[in-house]
Amino acid sequence: MPDLDDVPAGAPAVADPGSVGVVASRDFVHAAPFTFQSGQSLPGFTLRYETYGELNAARDNAILICHALSGDHHCAGRHATDDRKPGWWDNLIGPGKAVDTRRFFVICSNCLGGCVGSTGPSSVNPATGRPYGIAFPFVTIRDMVRAQKLLLDHLGVATLHAAIGGSMGGMQVLQWGIEYPGFVRRLLAMATTSREGAQAIAFNEVGRQAIMQDPAWNQGDYVREAGPRTGLAIARMMAHITYVSDASMDRKFGRRKKGTANGDAYTFDIQFEVESYLRHQGQSFINRFDANSYLYITRALDQFDLAHAYGSVETAFAPVQAETLVVGFTSDWLFPPEQNRAIVHALLRAGKRATYAELATDLGHDSFLLESEDLYALVRSFLEREAAVLVDFSI
């Protein structure tokens, strides 16, 4: 669940030799019926995506980047030279970076059900001429992955060198290994889980309630600019707290006060800097995100449960052929290290090549997004090492 609103504004991409530079999004239109896991279907869908680097002749150097709840397809470079911020994983992806675009063909698409160009509840329902709203089919992590596969087929990718993602992106990465085992060579999942615990579901539920109880939600039937902005901002403010950590908030804001020379102000307006920061998080989010997409995607997160879906996590992982690296972060209390480690243990019990790395940070769940030479080194070496040759001894 990347904190897009918190990426530091840097110099324009053109001045940065490690940047992929100015990039453009494209739309993949799948003009055939698509049936969701729920049994509902759409006559077709669009995925907005970006690519960086070039697909090689063997068509086997592609890396799929999977975004988190509030992320999108724009993960590197800038859309214009004067963009204030680059894509959300620009620190990781670019020429010479850990995900090296001189070598790899990098693809990232806005997820099915999203609101940044891909088909989702804010898309127009051709049957009514109005946004789908909650008439949109329920979306699962597996639906997102199946839609991504159609995009990769369209792009001519023969094999994925790797699928990489954090948080919800990590769930997609695991699902990729299960759903298309012969297609993906390496799974790199960070700050994720094979299923959320009760606390994570609880936070998502409070966010959904904040949205759905906002009168402007109107049973999901609204136009974007007149939607449940208040509820969505509340949901985002709360969720943001869960993406960081007590220690990082204390370091960044502590109890510093706004204005009034740190004196005692008696007001319900902003007193503390952390309040101002949170309100900014809420306000900037409602200008770029759709409330119904927030409902759909948090439901997809809550419903993702490999043990439940396949009988056990080990059974879920039985088809996996890829090598897997899972990275947990010590200060992540949303999807804590234990849940990341448990994924690797289940893979090992299923007889797979998997390893776990834990990075000590105090930045919380969003650690996977932040600058870390340790993380870059892990990613780089995992991508560079040879994939295991799979020999079928059963012949």
Place this chain on the structure above:
Amino acid sequence: MPDLDDVPAGAPAVADPGSVGVVASRDFVHAAPFTFQSGQSLPGFTLRYETYGELNAARDNAILICHALSGDHHCAGRHATDDRKPGWWDNLIGPGKAVDTRRFFVICSNCLGGCVGSTGPSSVNPATGRPYGIAFPFVTIRDMVRAQKLLLDHLGVATLHAAIGGSMGGMQVLQWGIEYPGFVRRLLAMATTSREGAQAIAFNEVGRQAIMQDPAWNQGDYVREAGPRTGLAIARMMAHITYVSDASMDRKFGRRKKGTANGDAYTFDIQFEVESYLRHQGQSFINRFDANSYLYITRALDQFDLAHAYGSVETAFAPVQAETLVVGFTSDWLFPPEQNRAIVHALLRAGKRATYAELATDLGHDSFLLESEDLYALVRSFLEREAAVLVDFSI
């Protein structure tokens, strides 16, 4: 911040020899002007309170119980024999219990600014004939304590044997030791802090925003039954998550689903038991709590900062004469053990008699409210040991 909605319903008090039995609340009316720390004032105020046990002839066996954010004065016994639940600290207070009402005269009052009988923003402003709303003076922890002192004077208490409280109640306990050092012999604070960190302020701010952004809040001008119930329920649902722990929620609910035989339901209605539980928490809270009181009391929590108010925590504690026991709980992530321990270290640096005890629980912040023989033993022995005789060596 006691979880009043979660106290198990037991047998009627009359069947429980350890219960104080059927109790009645009374009102203390202070009919003289009261000036708040903010400089604002009221012509007088009412505190609703309960007492259990008898004040002795020396008038020195009184114990003051200080409640937390969502608590009130009804901390033991039942108001009627068929009450579904006893007072919120009934497990701790009663004949033969850790706070033994055969020996002690126990007093608990609803805090100033509260909404359960004491004067607060939902009280009628005699100047307008309508509730004060946000015309009510800002309340601080120190204001609450000063009002309690007037009640104790009215009751004829000469010396407090102890002041006891958890969470916000613990803040009051610390303030008691600073404000009335010659009056209180023992301070027993649990699951508390000498000042909240940024994360706790952040959660309170999201709760306040949920209330204040609810159109029914109407700048604080509403009648109780038509108030911002939606916003208050959202605030409570979120806050409740912070009172418990990931582990306790997982043990209690895990990912169990409601109805539909644990199958995959595709709906934004309740799917998981934890969602149903949280909604119940929100709904039961709005029937017993006033949204403006929630704003005032969370502001009091956020503003409580002994280091800021007195220059340093050590300076704050300089006047303290009482012996202090602070109890932290390992799973409390709202006011974590470090913050509790830090109080004792500051007291020790200030040359005071203070000790810290840490109990291993996985129940989170609300651990102080729950049944624990370890906690009972700590409380009982702290109350029973002789207070230090304070000898002034400066003569």
